Amino acid sequence: MxxxxxxxxxxxxxxxxxxxxxxxxxxxxxxxxxxxxxxxxxxxxxxxxxxxxxxxxxxxxxxxxxxxxxxxxxxxxxxxxxxxxxxxxxxxxxxxxxxxxxLGISRAGFRTMYPTKALGTEIVLPEIDLALAATGSPLGFVTRGTIEDPLGLDGVTVIKTNDQFGTLDQMRLQLFYDISEMGRANTDNHVTFRISRTSPFVFQFLKNAGASVGLGLVLNGNVNDYAYAPNWLRYRNDLASVGMNAAGGAAEITKTDATAITAKGLRQDVAVLQTLLGITGAATEADQQQAALERLLHKAVTRRAALWLALVPGTLEPFTGWDIADKAKVEISNGIDSLTGERRIVGVRGVFSDAGENLSLLVEPVA
Known part of the structure; x- marks a missing residue:
């Protein structure tokens, strides 16, 4: 073709x-x-x-x-x-x-407070409206679309900030990224934001984007090469953090994966509990912190391994039946690498030259 x-x-x-x-x-x-x-x-x-x-x-x-x-x-x-x-x-x-x-050249306010607010409709929504409406804004042609509130681990409770949350001269691209991370924390939800690829250009903040689209990505099929970074350098199996005890005082929290230690040896680190937001249903803040650190330990053991897939020319049409955040089935079996199962598409790039077109996808494990 x-x-x-x-x-x-x-x-x-x-x-x-x-x-x-x-x-x-x-x-x-x-x-x-x-x-x-x-x-x-x-x-x-x-x-x-x-x-x-x-x-x-x-x-x-x-x-x-x-x-x-x-x-x-x-x-x-x-x-x-x-x-x-x-x-x-x-x-x-x-x-x-x-x-x-x-959004990286649009600045949020100085000491703008958002205490006990829903992440989407009560923080992202007013901030994107300010960005779009600012005098001389380069984003004036973008409109606001769907803004959703991320949900907690129970799938029902709307995640909210604590009573001291606010912004301090932060660029909105970073702010929205941080807010989406808060929405993802301690859940399996793929909270994301984007401006549509084609006109009309619409900003969205979504509580759980992406679907399984039945796309197969197979080495020696529609994939002719790959680059895999397993990310073992970031592997940890024993985490500690400073949290709160039942009496409200400072206390060390530790979480350990004994099976992982037996397999790989003790690999410790210190974690900062930047958000407890995804943990819902806990009786106390101390219980939330315990659950949050347990979740961080799970992520530290499983890692976030990046995988670039170079596609055989003519085998995949960009954005046809799939989009960024969708999930595809990957099958890579080659030498020391055995990478099978569903992964999320988080990037795509294309280059067209005299030699033809090269398309590649960046995929990562599903949370």
Whole structure:
């Protein structure tokens, strides 16, 4: 199957500084690349000759870029803004970031307090509204969509902050990331946030994104190579933290996995209980802390192993029947690696050059 990439440029005169009129199709772009990730900005890039007429149309922090992949069907794989370039005597490498990156230049308030608030509707919602409505906001063209409240381990109780929670001049990309981590803590929920890949561009904060989509990723099938980082350096089987005893005083909490110690030896660490939010139904805060540390120990023993899968050209259409946060079945059996079972897609990247297209997926264990 023949694959082509179409690169289009738009001025920044649209509503809210968004993409306005189409000003060019860039057919002399070389080494076109794009990526999209779960909760993190995706990068795009391409190379132009110094003589390319498109260079005069690329205005940093103003021009918008759309990349459409034309394969079995036409799919917009990337929308973002031109941010910078690197030039040499012959070439100019142009860099772009998708619209989620704009939250990284949007600042939350100084000592804005959110005591005992639901994470989504009572914190993320007012913060994204402020980001979108700020005078001169580069996010003025983005609209607010679904905002959900993450639930605790019981699947019913809405997670809330403690009575002292607030922001202190934090960038909103990091704030929303931290809030999503709080929503994930001590649960199996995949709390995430995103700005939609295609127009209309909508911000969402979801309490448990992703579905099992029946996609198989098999080495020597639709996967021709992989890169695996098992993450054993972060393996721990004995954790300690400072918590609270029944009387309200400071106390050490320890949790140990005896079976893991027998297998790998004693590997200790100190954990900071940044949030107890996902633990619901505990009688006291001390009970919550015990349960939270137990959960952290489980994660420390199981690890978060990153796996990049290089796809056989033509075997998978981007964002067709699947999306970021969905779950696929992985089968890798090769030498010392035996990686089977369901994993979550948390990243995708593509590069198109004279040699053709290379697509790869980043997957991680399901929580």
């Amino acid at each position: 023949t694959v082509e990439y179409c690169v289009e440029l738009f001025d920044g005169a649209g509503s809210g500084r968004g993409p306005g009129s189409k000003i060019a199709e860039v057919w002399d772009a070389r080494n076109v690349g794009w990526s999209r990730y779960d909760r993190l900005p995706g990068k795009g890039f391409f190379t132009l000759y110094q003589t390319s007429p498109a260079l005069s149309l690329l205005v940093p922090l103003v021009t918008h870029v759309r990349i459409t992949r034309v394969g079995a069907s036409a799919v917009e794989v990337y929308n973002g803004q031109f941010v910078d370039y690197n030039s040499t005597g012959d070439d100019v490498v142009c860099d772009f970031y998708d619209y989620l990156a704009l």
